[in-house]
Amino acid sequence: MTGQDKTIPVLEIRGLQTVFHxxxxxxxxxxGLDLTLHxxxxxxxxxxxxxxxxxxxxxxxxxxxxxxxxxxxEVLFNGRDLRKLDEESLRQLRGASLSMIFQDPLTTxxxxxxxxxxxxxxxxxHTRGATPDLRRRCAEGLARVGITSPAERLDQYPHELSGGMxxxxxxxxxxxxxxxxxxxxxxxxxxxxTIQGQxxxxxxxxxxxxxxxLIWITxxxxxxxxxxxxxxxxxxxxxxxxxxxxDVLDRPRHPYTRGLLNSVPGDTAAGEPxxxxxxSAPPLSRRPAGCPFSPRCDRASDMCLDQPPPPEADxxxxxxxxxxxxxxxxxx
Amino acid sequence: xxxxxxxxxxxxxxxxxxxxxxxxxxxYAVGNPVDLLIxxxxxxxxRQQMIARLGLDQPVWSQYLTFLWNAxxxxxxxxxxxxxxxxxxxVSRMPATFELVVCALLLASLIGIPIGLWVxxxxxxxGSRAVMxxxxxxxxxxxxxxxxxxxxxxxxxxxxxxASGRGETVPVLGIPLSFLTLDGLRHLTMPVINLAIPNIxxxxxxxxxxxxxxxxxxxxxxxxxxxxRNQRIVRRHILRNILIPIVTVLGVEFGSLIAFxxxxxxxxxxxxxxxxxxxxxxxxxxxxxxxxxLLVTFIFVMVNLLVDFTYAALDPxxxxxxxxx
Ligand SMILES: Nc1ncnc2c1ncn2[C@@H]1O[C@H](COP(=O)(O)OP(=O)(O)OP(=O)(O)O)[C@@H](O)[C@H]1O
Ligand code: SF4
Ligand SMILES: [Mg+2]
Numbered sequence: 001m002t003g004q005d006k007t008i009p010v011l012e013i014r015g016l017q018t019v020f021h022x023x024x025x026x027x028x029x030x031x032g033l034d035l036t037l038h039x040x041x042x043x044x045x046x047x048x049x050x051x052x053x054x055x056x057x058x059x060x061x062x063x064x065x066x067x068x069x070x071x072x073x074e075v076l077f078n079g080r081d082l083r084k085l086d087e088e089s090l091r092q093l094r095g096a097s098l099s100m101i102f103q104d105p106l107t108t109x110x111x112x113x114x115x116x117x118x119x120x121x122x123x124x125x126h127t128r129g130a131t132p133d134l135r136r137r138c139a140e141g142l143a144r145v146g147i148t149s150p151a152e153r154l155d156q157y158p159h160e161l162s163g164g165m166x167x168x169x170x171x172x173x174x175x176x177x178x179x180x181x182x183x184x185x186x187x188x189x190x191x192x193x194t195i196q197g198q199x200x201x202x203x204x205x206x207x208x209x210x211x212x213x214l215i216w217i218t219x220x221x222x223x224x225x226x227x228x229x230x231x232x233x234x235x236x237x238x239x240x241x242x243x244x245x246x247d248v249l250d251r252p253r254h255p256y257t258r259g260l261l262n263s264v265p266g267d268t269a270a271g272e273p274x275x276x277x278x279x280s281a282p283p284l285s286r287r288p289a290g291c292p293f294s295p296r297c298d299r300a301s302d303m304c305l306d307q308p309p310p311p312e313a314d315x316x317x318x319x320x321x322x323x324x325x326x327x328x329x330x331x332x
Numbered sequence: 333x334x335x336x337x338x339x340x341x342x343x344x345x346x347x348x349x350x351x352x353x354x355x356x357x358x359x360y361a362v363g364n365p366v367d368l369l370i371x372x373x374x375x376x377x378x379r380q381q382m383i384a385r386l387g388l389d390q391p392v393w394s395q396y397l398t399f400l401w402n403a404x405x406x407x408x409x410x411x412x413x414x415x416x417x418x419x420x421x422x423v424s425r426m427p428a429t430f431e432l433v434v435c436a437l438l439l440a441s442l443i444g445i446p447i448g449l450w451v452x453x454x455x456x457x458x459g460s461r462a463v464m465x466x467x468x469x470x471x472x473x474x475x476x477x478x479x480x481x482x483x484x485x486x487x488x489x490x491x492x493x494x495a496s497g498r499g500e501t502v503p504v505l506g507i508p509l510s511f512l513t514l515d516g517l518r519h520l521t522m523p524v525i526n527l528a529i530p531n532i533x534x535x536x537x538x539x540x541x542x543x544x545x546x547x548x549x550x551x552x553x554x555x556x557x558x559x560x561r562n563q564r565i566v567r568r569h570i571l572r573n574i575l576i577p578i579v580t581v582l583g584v585e586f587g588s589l590i591a592f593x594x595x596x597x598x599x600x601x602x603x604x605x606x607x608x609x610x611x612x613x614x615x616x617x618x619x620x621x622x623x624x625x626l627l628v629t630f631i632f633v634m635v636n637l638l639v640d641f642t643y644a645a646l647d648p649x650x651x652x653x654x655x656x657x
Binding site: 061063065091092093094095096099100102104107108109110111112113117118121122125126157159170173 | 554556559646
């Protein structure tokens with residue numbers, strides 16, 4: 001991963017807010033999120049279920065449907081604010097220089113269209129006029145993600161392929177137009193462990209070779225440890241800690257990050273019991289006024305209940321949002 | 333596949349047999365046609381002779397077996413009233429009914445599917461809710477009443493359209509058709525609208541329900557994430573999926589419209605099979621009634637078979653296989 005210029009930002013999210021409306025009001029699922037991603041960089045976006053990882057991904061692509069709404073912030077992609085683009089300009093970017101892999105491979109592909117049609121349209125919708133060799137390009141795309149006899153697969157329907165195969169097809173589609181940024185939303189969660197490992201390895205290979213920046217959304221810290229350059233930990237719609245993978249995993253500063261690490265089986269010393277974080281993430285409508293983690297935090301003080309903590313940074317580019325961060329020496 | 337077709341055909345024969353017994357008993361219960369057929373002045377001897385000639389002196393099971401035996405030889409009996417073979421009498425009326433039904437379903441699809449799509453894609457908007465509510469009216473108003481209102485307005489008050497009959501027809505491959513002449517078209521309009529209205533409502537609701545469900549599917553969102561244009565998403569991704577239930581329902585509706593166009597045909601004096609049925613029931617023309625019911629059942633069964641094949645062709649996940657057991 002070295003040798004690539006990881007200083008040019010591909011994606012800069014500033015103060016993003018995405019809310020969901022219901023009869024009682026508008027509830028933020030993403031609350032003032034800041035995030036920067038550089039060329040060729042792999043970022044692991046981790047957090048519990050419901051922390052807003054998928055909503056964050058969809059917000060970047062502008063794919064938030066009612067009752068959801070993006071209410072605030074900037075999403076700069078290669079310097080252009082996606083929120084200011086009209087729908088057609090946004091469409092031209094989607095799937096071309098900015099693509100997304102969905103969580104569940106079984107529902108992502110249209111059941112009544114052939115794999116070929118679903119791949120061909122991904123290219124054809126981004127090119128003017130007749131495009132020769134569409135099928136050949138699609139078959140090559142399939143071969144690249146390790147699918148055997150790709151030409152025959154093009155004429156098959158999704159249900160004729162296994163879950164792992166289908167997710168490979170989705171990955172192949174996302175890579176077809178050589179995007180600058182890929183958002184992969186837990187692409188291996190629905191698959192069994194062996195297939196998971198294969199797909200992660202293939203994805204890593206593809207990413208290196210294409211130089212695309214990658215956001216890998218997951219709740220599995222083990223996966224990001226292998227894959228990511230940097231980690232962003234998300235809680236209740238905001239990023240509570242971000243830094244290099246080694247820093248965050250070995251020397252967490254935010255109590256929530258430590259909690260997550262302690263609940264990973266392999267990382268606990270032998271004999272020491274697994275510690276789950278007490279309680280669960282609050283629903284959108286019942287998030288606390290101060291630090292969102294305060295009801296579950298063992299370090300919480302009065303000031304935590306008042307105001308959400310501002311971001312603080314150290315010299316290594318690590319950022320955390322906590323009034324009482326864990327001391328730097330402490331290892332998890 | 334072949335086995336599947338064989339199995340389906342066997343089932344059809346079973347259905348036809350059961351229906352034939354039921355209808356035979358039913359018409360037997362309705363009344364004795366002799367009194368209607370024979371003039372009151374006829375002598376007792378003439379009467380006996382007539383009864384014997386029509387086979388009405390036999391017990392019901394014997395009449396049924398004779399009927400079945402003849403039916404197997406392609407003879408569904410001779411009309412008491414017209415003196416013609418019942419089957420050919422009905423078949424001669426078939427083009428009129430088919431034309432009516434096909435036009436009505438075509439109209440229903442051409443109007444109902446686009447409106448339904450719009451409603452489904454604008455789920456929850458004022459317009460879509462208004463259409464959905466209005467569509468309930470579409471199939472809850474009785475057909476005969478709608479027909480009479482149409483006649484009253486379009487024929488009697490405005491005098492735009494003729495109220496009854498088929499108008500001028502042209503033979504195409506020996507089959508007389510109305511829609512190719514202006515006069516025929518004018519005659520066709522009202523009965524087609526009358527028959528189409530509930531089906532327009534049905535198509536709207538069916539398409540709308542399918543579309544509003546499909547829009548929220550992951551594959552639609554993924555297509556958007558691929559940068560596919562909206563128009564193509566609706567045409568290929570959404571419509572292609574909801575076409576499956578639509579075709580199924582259209583098939584079923586085709587069968588039932590053939591069978592239930594009777595009211596519309598009667599109101600507009602449309603010379604189709606349904607009108608013939610009603611007249612035959614009044615005249616206790618048993619062979620025609622029995623032949624009609626059997627023929628319609630047969631059409632029903634065949635249409636269902638066809639729908640299954642279309643279904644399998646449209647939905648790659650469906651394979652037609654014979655049922656185990
Ligand atoms: N369409 C929607 N309507 C209302 N609320 C929504 C909707 N989509 C998401 N939310 C809410 O937004 C919050 C974040 O959801 P999101 O799907 O982003 O979580 P996630 O981090 O991706 O979780 P998971 O790991 O389970 O995928 C959740 O509380 C969820 O209830
Ligand atoms: S700010 Fe306070 S409540 Fe929030 S994580 Fe830090 S110590 Fe815990
Ligand atoms: Mg998610």
